[in-house]
Amino acid sequence: MAAVRLEGLTKLFASTRAVDAIDLAVPDGEFVVLVGPSGCGKTTTLNMIAGLETPTAGDIWIGEARVTDWEPRDRNLGMVFQSLALFPHLSVFDNIAFPLRIKKVPEADVAARVQAVAETTRIAPLLRKRPATLSGGEAQRVALARTIVVKPAVFLMDEPLSSLDAKLRVEMRTELKRLHAQLSATFIYVTHDQAEAMTMADRIVVMHQGRIHQMGPPLQIYADPANRFVAGFFGVPAMNFLDGEVVAEGSDLRFSAAGLRPKLPAPRTATRGPTTLGVRPEHVRLGDGADASPATVSLIEPLGDETLVFLDYGAPVSLVAKVDAEDKVAVGDRRPFTLRPDRLIFFDSAGGRLR
Amino acid sequence: MGGSERPPYPPGARRAPGDPGRSSIDAQATCRTNPGRSWIDGVLARLERERVFKWLPFVPVQGLFALLLLPNALLLVYLSFLSWRITRGAWWNAPFTGLDSFLGALGDERFLWAVGRTFGFAAVAVPLELLLGFGLALLCREPFRGRRIYTTVFLLPMMIVPAVVGYDLSMLLIDQGPFNQVLSVLAGRPITVRWLSDYTAAKLAVIGADVWQWTALTFLVFVSGLAGLPRDPIRAARVMGANRWQIFWHVELPLLKPVIAIAVVLRSMEALKIFDYPMLLTQGGPGNSTETIAVYLWRMGWEFARVSDAAAMSLILLVVVSVYIFIAIRVLRRERRRLAEEAAP
Amino acid sequence: MMRRRLFGVARHAGLLVWMAITLAPIYWMVMTSFKHSGEWVTWPPRWVPHEPTLINYVKVLTPGTSTFELGRQTLKILKPLWDSLFIATTASLVAVALGSALAYSWTRFGTGGRRYPYNILSIRMVPPIVIAVPFVVYYVTLRLLDTYTGLILVYLATSLPYVIWMMLAFIEEVPVELEHAARVMGASRFRVLGRIVLPLTAAGLVVTFLFVFILNWSELLLAMTLTNTEVSTIPITLNKFQSANEGRDYGPQAAIGTIATLPVVVLGFLIQKHLVRGFSFGLLRK
Incomplete structure (x- = not known):
């Protein structure tokens, strides 16, 4: 009923392809997050769904209707903006009542519905205030309330949490997820923050340079990235990328870079020659083993529960390992390390995944 | 929020099949194909299309300019190639004389003098206004007792109708008038300058009127400019050990460039139009000693009825002024671009 | 301290001069508008009207059209x-x-x-x-x-x-x-x-x-x-x-x-x- 489908959606600004022939189907009730670095086309995509930008080519379907050239007001959407876009000249009450009044809801119902939604979002005491006097979190809730009050079928959110401080942002993530469960409407959420995408999405859509690079559930994106861009975009700290070669050594295949020669587990066929190996910091282990490589600790960054250890193994870029905070490591220590063989992934020189 | 025991949203907020609160997309779709609204809504919906909507205000504005300016520009050129006076029948019957009017204009000493005089007035009045306005603005920069009163009073002249200013000064400057009286008191001896009938003094009177009225404007522009100076660069310079003079010269003055550009462009643009003061103070006299371009052209057209000559002169003036306008617009564009670049970090 | 004081005095002096220049013409016009005809042009000029009058305002604000003949004018506005x-x-x-x-x-x-x-x-x-x-x-x-x-x-x-x-x-x-x-x-x-x-x-x-x-x-x-x-x-x-x-x-x-x-x-x-x-x-x- 309120599924959203994009078909070959394209937007040109002058001659740059802001959005490049995107196909995406969002089933009814899904929480999908469009994520990517700034300028990747995610906001433009959202604006086209909302009708605020006209696509250069392609189609947008909401439910059964092709809405490509509909005015925004006819699309029955709710949208929360990065700046929240509360109307500064209206009180909180009037802000929330705005969409109802536009739709000519009788004034008695307006009051009741505003009151109800204000209760549920816990902003009832603020109704008479002006937006300028609200705190960041309060303004956030007003913006949500204003969107919920008309019960749209699809919610569009353009980095709605970016104006909040770190702690509130984490709280609001939970809040939004709960809201999604309550409303069971379709959510399309845009962010550049991979942590937001990971924590909230049913499905993540990774965008870069106007294209979709990968779609899938968060853990799949994290564990099985489609290419080097996706691999590097998710995870803090980022995945380690080691440039080297796959060489044959007897019956074994080994990866060779600087002082490093880990054995590769599965029989690999197509890969020979220059390759980039990717391994996440949590899959680098300190300690001796059959295949251990020598390294020196050059820097440590304690995170509290865990510690990041920067290892010099002879290459220009250090390797980052995430180890338990109990493990006492000091700068200058000589610590050999191993890589979890089942978690190594490989990319060709263009950044494509080698399987 | 937390508080997971009680449901944060009422059941009404849940989506239920056939929920009347939600107009489904399908309903919207039928609404579009079968509007059932009045024809006004239909027209509005059409006008609302972006490609229509964005041109709505352009139609009347461009229409107005096309209606007023285009025929006049053509007429101006056409008239200048004729030999026509208002008193001699209809203009479309006037004889075509080619470039005669232009040659006449370039050989007309009174016209050339008027042009030179106008630029001369501007060359004296504009720098004076800029310096005075800037100096006064600097004096009023930091808060002190009475600052509000001063700034309020200083802005008064620019709010007075220029014709009234001309008239007012014509009262003050009569031979036995209050201005001479004040000068006498200050000098300690009787002073009787004939401000409105002496060749040099009359010029000073016209320049004086312009300076009196428009220093208010340069003052206002500079006060706003100084108030808008960003604080951090100035503080940074102070921390780096710059003294007041260095800060002024190397930090504040460059930052003030856009504002200075406004003042220069605006005042020199207006100074070339001087009309009201000579008309009301001296009517261009004595002799032609205060006759500016605008005054002379006006006389050509109306007192002497030599329309074609006036048109030719207007065209010559337009060419001269175009050069100036071209430069002025370039300066404004450049400064605006720079400001935009500064604003975007 | 002394220098600051001095600067303050100099500043007021400068500003007062310009204030006088600004206000004098305005003052003169307003005063003249309240003067009887005998006081319009005198030597020494009169800065304060002897007997302030509204007659000038009454004259110009009565209905009618302005005329100018034989050196005599009536102004109606x-x-x-x-x-x-x-x-x-x-x-x-x-x-x-x-x-x-x-x-x-x-x-x-x-x-x-x-x-x-x-x-x-x-x-x-x-x-x-x-x-x-x-x-x-x-x-x-x-x-x-x-x-x-x-x-x-x-x-x-x-x-x-x-x-x-x-x-x-x-x-x-x-x-x-x-x-x-x-x-x-x-x-x-x-x-x-x-x-x-x-x-x-x-x-x-x-x-x-x-x-x-x-x-x-x-x-x-x-x-x-x-x-x-x-x-x-x-x-x-x-x-x-x-x-x-x-x-x-x-x-x-x-x-x-x-x-x-x-x-x-x-x-x-x-x-x-x-x-x-x-x-x-x-x-x-x-």
């Missing part, structure tokens, strides 16, 4: 006052409506191209006298000479550039996301203008209106050019009776000057803070 008010108000209102719509369209859609406001501005920079000559011929042909419509159209054209430039600055301050939000919530573009843009730029609209009103109220050259006997504005009236040096009616003219100045000064102070925007070409830091 009810008609010019009404003409000025009507023409300036109408032209300014329409200019603000059209100009702000255009400024909106340009800021939001870039209609007309990036250079559009500059082109408009460069037209405005041409001295009006250049166009005055053919204008008369044109207006005679169209039968617009000496009519309200004629003058209003001209003032509309000359005010538009100022309106566009002032309103650009005000409209740019309204975040476009507010409009997007309203549109997604179901408002049409016209609704967005009425419910969001208009309230948020209301102050700007008032300021812009007053600004161009002052310009139109004060204009002399085009008014003189394009009117004759039917239509007459305040500046024209002042000028008409200035040309005759004999028997000048200083008192009544001073009264006219005061009447013409008063509303503008009041309006001017209302918008004092924003006044500079009118000619800042968007070049002012906030």
Whole structure:
């Protein structure tokens, strides 16, 4: 009923392809997050769904209707903006009542519905205030309330949490997820923050340079990235990328870079020659083993529960390992390390995944 | 929020099949194909299309300019190639004389003098206004007792109708008038300058009127400019050990460039139009000693009825002024671009 | 400490001199407007009227038309006052409506191209006298000479550039996301203008209106050019009776000057803070 489908959606600004022939189907009730670095086309995509930008080519379907050239007001959407876009000249009450009044809801119902939604979002005491006097979190809730009050079928959110401080942002993530469960409407959420995408999405859509690079559930994106861009975009700290070669050594295949020669587990066929190996910091282990490589600790960054250890193994870029905070490591220590063989992934020189 | 025991949203907020609160997309779709609204809504919906909507205000504005300016520009050129006076029948019957009017204009000493005089007035009045306005603005920069009163009073002249200013000064400057009286008191001896009938003094009177009225404007522009100076660069310079003079010269003055550009462009643009003061103070006299371009052209057209000559002169003036306008617009564009670049970090 | 003191005194001295220069002419005009004819021109000049009188105001404000014959003049300004008010108000209102719509369209859609406001501005920079000559011929042909419509159209054209430039600055301050939000919530573009843009730029609209009103109220050259006997504005009236040096009616003219100045000064102070925007070409830091 309120599924959203994009078909070959394209937007040109002058001659740059802001959005490049995107196909995406969002089933009814899904929480999908469009994520990517700034300028990747995610906001433009959202604006086209909302009708605020006209696509250069392609189609947008909401439910059964092709809405490509509909005015925004006819699309029955709710949208929360990065700046929240509360109307500064209206009180909180009037802000929330705005969409109802536009739709000519009788004034008695307006009051009741505003009151109800204000209760549920816990902003009832603020109704008479002006937006300028609200705190960041309060303004956030007003913006949500204003969107919920008309019960749209699809919610569009353009980095709605970016104006909040770190702690509130984490709280609001939970809040939004709960809201999604309550409303069971379709959510399309845009962010550049991979942590937001990971924590909230049913499905993540990774965008870069106007294209979709990968779609899938968060853990799949994290564990099985489609290419080097996706691999590097998710995870803090980022995945380690080691440039080297796959060489044959007897019956074994080994990866060779600087002082490093880990054995590769599965029989690999197509890969020979220059390759980039990717391994996440949590899959680098300190300690001796059959295949251990020598390294020196050059820097440590304690995170509290865990510690990041920067290892010099002879290459220009250090390797980052995430180890338990109990493990006492000091700068200058000589610590050999191993890589979890089942978690190594490989990319060709263009950044494509080698399987 | 937390508080997971009680449901944060009422059941009404849940989506239920056939929920009347939600107009489904399908309903919207039928609404579009079968509007059932009045024809006004239909027209509005059409006008609302972006490609229509964005041109709505352009139609009347461009229409107005096309209606007023285009025929006049053509007429101006056409008239200048004729030999026509208002008193001699209809203009479309006037004889075509080619470039005669232009040659006449370039050989007309009174016209050339008027042009030179106008630029001369501007060359004296504009720098004076800029310096005075800037100096006064600097004096009023930091808060002190009475600052509000001063700034309020200083802005008064620019709010007075220029014709009234001309008239007012014509009262003050009569031979036995209050201005001479004040000068006498200050000098300690009787002073009787004939401000409105002496060749040099009359010029000073016209320049004086312009300076009196428009220093208010340069003052206002500079006060706003100084108030808008960003604080951090100035503080940074102070921390780096710059003294007041260095800060002024190397930090504040460059930052003030856009504002200075406004003042220069605006005042020199207006100074070339001087009309009201000579008309009301001296009517261009004595002799032609205060006759500016605008005054002379006006006389050509109306007192002497030599329309074609006036048109030719207007065209010559337009060419001269175009050069100036071209430069002025370039300066404004450049400064605006720079400001935009500064604003975007 | 001493130096600061000294600077303070010098500053006040400098400012007081300019204040005197500023105020003296205004004071003189207002005082003259309250003087009997015997005190208009005397030596030494009288800075305070002996017996203040309202006769000059009564004279110019009684109904009738101004005449000038045999060196004697009677000045009546009810008609010019009404003409000025009507023409300036109408032209300014329409200019603000059209100009702000255009400024909106340009800021939001870039209609007309990036250079559009500059082109408009460069037209405005041409001295009006250049166009005055053919204008008369044109207006005679169209039968617009000496009519309200004629003058209003001209003032509309000359005010538009100022309106566009002032309103650009005000409209740019309204975040476009507010409009997007309203549109997604179901408002049409016209609704967005009425419910969001208009309230948020209301102050700007008032300021812009007053600004161009002052310009139109004060204009002399085009008014003189394009009117004759039917239509007459305040500046024209002042000028008409200035040309005759004999028997000048200083008192009544001073009264006219005061009447013409008063509303503008009041309006001017209302918008004092924003006044500079009118000619800042968007070049002012906030």
